[in-house]
Amino acid sequence: MTKLVIDTDPGWDDALVLVLLLAKGDIDVLCVTTVWGNEEIADTTTNARRMTYCCGRPDIPIYVGCMQALKPVSIERPCPPSSIVRALPPLGTVVNGMYAPEMLTAMARTHGPELTILAIGSMTNMAAAVERDTAAMKSVGTVVVTGGTFTEKKTHEFNLGSDPLATNKLLEAELNPVMITFDLEMTMNKGDGAQQTMKDMKTKWASFYAEVIQDQLDQDNSEANEGVFDQLAALYALQPSLFTLEPTRIRVESGRIIRDPAGHPVRLATSLNIDAAYELLFKRLA
Numbered sequence: 001m002t003k004l005v006i007d008t009d010p011g012w013d014d015a016l017v018l019v020l021l022l023a024k025g026d027i028d029v030l031c032v033t034t035v036w037g038n039e040e041i042a043d044t045t046t047n048a049r050r051m052t053y054c055c056g057r058p059d060i061p062i063y064v065g066c067m068q069a070l071k072p073v074s075i076e077r078p079c080p081p082s083s084i085v086r087a088l089p090p091l092g093t094v095v096n097g098m099y100a101p102e103m104l105t106a107m108a109r110t111h112g113p114e115l116t117i118l119a120i121g122s123m124t125n126m127a128a129a130v131e132r133d134t135a136a137m138k139s140v141g142t143v144v145v146t147g148g149t150f151t152e153k154k155t156h157e158f159n160l161g162s163d164p165l166a167t168n169k170l171l172e173a174e175l176n177p178v179m180i181t182f183d184l185e186m187t188m189n190k191g192d193g194a195q196q197t198m199k200d201m202k203t204k205w206a207s208f209y210a211e212v213i214q215d216q217l218d219q220d221n222s223e224a225n226e227g228v229f230d231q232l233a234a235l236y237a238l239q240p241s242l243f244t245l246e247p248t249r250i251r252v253e254s255g256r257i258i259r260d261p262a263g264h265p266v267r268l269a270t271s272l273n274i275d276a277a278y279e280l281l282f283k284r285l286a
Contacts, residue, residue: 002116002141004029004237005107007065007100009037009121010047012082012212013229017120018048020234020284022055023205027238030107030115031061033100037121037162039081041067044121047085049092058092065100066124069163073254078158080219084212101128108136116142116237119170119177120230122159127166130173143177144237145170145266146230148257150183157182159230161255171252171264178245179266180232181257187274188228194278195226198285206285228281235277236269242280244271 004027008014021027032052034045045064052060098106104125107115117140119126130137137143147159160167170177198210213226228235236243249263 002028002237003111003114005031005033005104005115005117007033007035007104007117007119007121007125008048009035009039009044010051010085011038011044011121012079012085012216013231014038014120015047015051015082015085016209016212016231017118017234018051018055019205019209020231020281021237022052022057022060024284025056029057029060030111031063031103033063033065033103033125035065035100035121035125036067036069037158038077038079041065043081045094046090049090049094050085050088051092053092054088061093061095063095063098063100063103066128069122069124069166070127070169071163071165073162073164075158075162079216082212082215083219084208084215100125101132104129105133105136108133108140112139113141115140116144118144118233118237120146120159120233122162123166123170124163127163127169130169134173137173138175140175143175144180144233145177146180146185146233148179148181148252148255150181150257152256157255159255160252164252164254167252171250171266174264176265176267178236178269179250180236180243180269184269184272185229185232187272188232188277189226197282201282201286203286206282209285228277231281232272235280238284239280242272242277243269246270
């Protein structure tokens with residue numbers, strides 16, 4: 001079975017990633033590493049504690065990571081905090097020993113090709129890990145990065161644009177990551193049909209999932225819809241065959257992806273089987 005490390009900044013959509021991967025207790029998640037991003041590091045860490053505990057996995061250790069960008073830039077956070085997630089009790093375990101970037105490299109040395117890292121927050125922890133031990137990080141079987149956009153008007157997609165220096169350091173290490181862009185994430189928006197299906201399921205996690213999405217819609221989050229964002233990283237970890245990958249070379253400028261033959265190698269997710277992706281998502285929430 002694939003071994004997972006989740007580098008995350010929950011956040012509402014990252015909280016739903018944790019639901020999809022933890023709630024059934026059947027996925028080998030070695031640890032969660034937290035990073036600044038959608039919220040400050042204290043809040044993303046507390047939210048990770050909430051989610052591991054409420055998903056019945058308080059055994060999963062949480063390691064605290066970078067509290068700010070390697071080179072801070074002015075960028076607006078894309079969404080308000082989730083009142084649904086914040087209402088949960090913060091009772092999970094935090095391991096205050098090893099710094100998250102050090103844990104990432106330790107996991108890479110130990111598990112190498114068997115390891116998948118989901119990098120679904122800002123890229124600061126990942127860049128710091130690469131700086132510590134590039135060879136170990138290059139030995140990782142799969143690194144999945146969510147974020148970035150080809151759309152010229154949206155120059156500051158948050159995951160890749162919040163710490164441009166870190167994003168470029170990660171790409172320069174040439175880990176050949178699987179890259180799931182904001183553009184692909186937006187194709188998963190099926191209007192209110194998916195959310196209504198979740199409500200009709202009447203299971204604990206389907207109801208929670210629908211409530212978190214509705215909370216974002218109610219808070220006037222301009223980027224909120226009823227689609228799937230960083231949750232696609234979870235679906236990739238569960239079933240990579242849902243995605244079509246294209247080897248290509250890119251560079252990134254403030255979150256905007258530019259194809260460039262002189263750029264860095266990635267495996268770009270260009271499409272996915274949307275119906276099968278939702279079928280898997282509903283199965284994980286049943």
